[in-house]
Amino acid sequence: MNAIGVDVGGTKIAAAVVSPGGEILNEVRYPTQAVPPNRLLESIGYAINEAGEGFETGGACVAVPGLVMSPENKVIFAPNLHEIEGIRLDEELGRSTGLPVTVENDANAAAWGEFHYGAGKDVEHLVFVTLGTGVGGGVITHGVLLRGLQGAGGELGHIVMEPGGPLCGCGNEGCLEALASGTAIQRRAREVANRHPGSALGRLAIERQILGEDVTRLAQEEDEAALRVLRETGTWLGIGLAGFVNIFNPEIVAVGGGASQAGEMLLEPAREEMYRKARSPSRDLVEIMEATLGPTSGVLGAAALAQDGEGRYVLEPAGEAS
Ligand SMILES: [Zn+2]
CATH class of the missing domain: 3.30.420.40 (ATPase, nucleotide binding domain)
Structure with missing residues (x-):
């Protein structure tokens, strides 16, 4: 199933529909700086919806620069993106997009992109x-x-x-x-x-x-x-x-x-x-x-994370297996 990878940076939001083989099927870019105050979260939702229009997608993962607590899908600290700090992004973006959404640190997502496709x-x-x-x-x-x-x-x-x-x-x-x-x-x-x-x-x-x-x-x-x-x-x-x-x-x-x-x-x-x-x-x-992969590693990695089941742990964390 296709998935949507989102790379949120200080200057732009890039959202891409990616096939399981790593092909970018559609991509949209929104400037971050032109976004009115308190509209960043909304813009990320728009970007996901616009990118995914006309494609069957199973989920999305949002890569954010800064300190991310991925099990809680929360950004703790993101320079220039303070608006999305401390919010359950899976819940907020899940509501606006109707997709399962997870959050990951941008470098971790890029690493995952290079691992899968690069x-x-x-x-x-x-x-x-x-x-x-x-x-x-x-x-x-x-x-x-x-x-x-x-x-x-x-x-x-x-x-x-x-x-x-x-x-x-x-x-x-x-x-x-x-x-x-x-x-x-x-x-x-x-x-x-x-x-x-x-x-x-x-x-x-x-x-x-x-x-x-x-x-x-x-x-x-x-x-x-x-x-x-x-x-x-x-x-x-x-x-x-x-x-x-x-x-x-x-x-x-x-x-x-x-x-x-x-x-x-x-x-x-x-x-x-x-x-x-x-x-x-x-x-x-x-x-x-x-x-x-150059600058596409972020969206590709985020999409690959969304494709890996929950977009979360590839192996269950130790201690949670029954
Ligand atoms: Zn340091």
Whole structure:
């Protein structure tokens, strides 16, 4: 049966009807910012209904950035989306759409998308890391999405790697997110540009604010300063990945998100650092690669979650079996 995957971001709501084979049959996008106050929930309902019109669908899963307690289908904290915090979204959206609806953290949903249809489709053990404004993550082990007791697990971006390091959005210092996100790349680019004003990166920094894609472009043009920014970022990423490789022993680590467009300029130093820091045998077989679905991983993963029975636990949580 088809299912609807919804990806709610800071700028847009994307809702897609997805076939069991992972084909997007229809997709609608609503801007989040143009939505009047207190209408976000309604807009998500509209998006689900509009996308699904004319299609037979069995359910929907809504992927939301922020802290999600998936067993309760509640968002605890979502920056810029405070309106939907603390509400039973399965009940509210179930009423407006007439479908079974579940809620998942967006990075967990994207990880599930890569596991079903993307970089991890041939493996049972996948770690997914997404480098955007922040750093999100998802872990699949033995084919099961790791959620933890309250469904808030898999927050790979908030392991502290450098106490006293740069401030993270979560309030800690030196999280992986503060060291290897797109935001971290921009901050590091400013610092390196200040130290190397004669570089292409340094000259651009005098003209205007440097964006992540500027760093990638200048690095492709072999500007040493831009390459250094990506190398340093990749090294920090690799330190984080070494921890994940030691803990989860994955077959594949897939790196997605906007910053992953830097490709091997970021992944090669990450791979080298992971290999230096992780232990054998976990480090020897693991493959660190770019995620393959791009920005569609969210809707595809959410739809796949909705297709997996309850859109919830693929295996019943331990202790609940009779
Ligand atoms: Zn943090």
